[in-house]
Amino acid sequence: MSASVRLVFGDAREWRYIVASLAALVDEANFTIDPSGMRLRALDPSRIAMVDFNLPASAFEEFSCEEEVKIGVNFDELNKVMKRGRADERVILEVVGGRLRISIGGKAERSFSLPVIDIAGEELPLPKLNFTVRAKMLSDTLKDAIKDAELVSDSVSFDAKEDYLRVYAHSDKGEVEVKFTIDTGSLIEYEVDEPSRSTYPISYLSDMLKRAANLSDIAGIEFATDKPLLLSFELAGGGRLSYFLAPRLEA
Structure with missing residues (x-):
């Protein structure tokens, strides 16, 4: 080099x-x-x-x-x-x-x-996705909701309706529900094109938020029914950190 x-x-x-x-x-x-x-x-x-x-x-x-x-x-x-x-x-x-x-x-x-390791391969393209839900909230608020869901399940659902975003998890251990709205201040921005619901593995979300929440106070969430989730953070100096996570399709 x-x-x-x-x-x-x-x-x-x-x-x-x-x-x-x-x-x-x-x-x-x-x-x-x-x-x-x-x-x-x-x-x-x-x-x-x-x-x-x-x-x-x-x-x-x-x-x-x-x-x-x-x-x-x-x-x-x-x-x-x-x-x-x-x-x-x-x-x-x-x-x-x-x-x-x-x-x-x-x-x-x-x-x-x-x-310096020799890692072969072309640069990956970004996924081409059409999101029907776009939200922004405090990173710590989302991190706490995922921690709550982790108490009962290894997966978590995001359920978006016109006036609220719900994080929901359930299993034989019990159920957890956390609701976010603009009125309560738990959502900073919120747009819903249509009601949407998708489920994701908690371990990935937990690892992402545990670390990235230190970089930005605000987390952006975008998803659509049974489509990948985009979790994004604006960084100081004009940078950006984004995670794409595949859904866990329920039977």
Whole structure:
């Protein structure tokens, strides 16, 4: 890899949260870096979910990249390194001799080096979906609802009517229902083209929200009946983190 890459991110804790949010789904994947910024799109190993991440060059304190470069990383190892970062430190990412060097600078500068992995394959296209429900709510509010549903089931249904969005789970253990409305303030934005209902695996939603809620106070939810769900978060600096999750079709 001959191209020179040097990226400086001003908040090591926020970068740690970004890495953790990606590691929630993928084991290994390519960061694609070009003069416009950084992006990543990958499927989880079971191909049930996809993550799509982008961060513009302007979000970095320093961004040096003259041509497109792909940096394949093991996210378990990168996540371990970034857990060492704090909010009062900055992160420097450089590719040196076929390795990714991560420097975390505060009172002392610490450097870590990870191998760059050769990950073959074309960049995945985004799913083409027509959503009938679009909502925005506080990330923590949605995270709490999924935690409630997790008490009784391993799947959760999103049920959208004209004036409310319902999160519902049931099993032999019991039932859980959480309703969100504009009137109560639990929904910030809400659009419904038609009544819609779809069911998704809780473990994926829990992992996504546990990590991404640290990055954005607001979560966007879009879905349609028995179609994939889009869970999205706007990031500081103009970036975006999105998850697509396949539905669990009920018999």
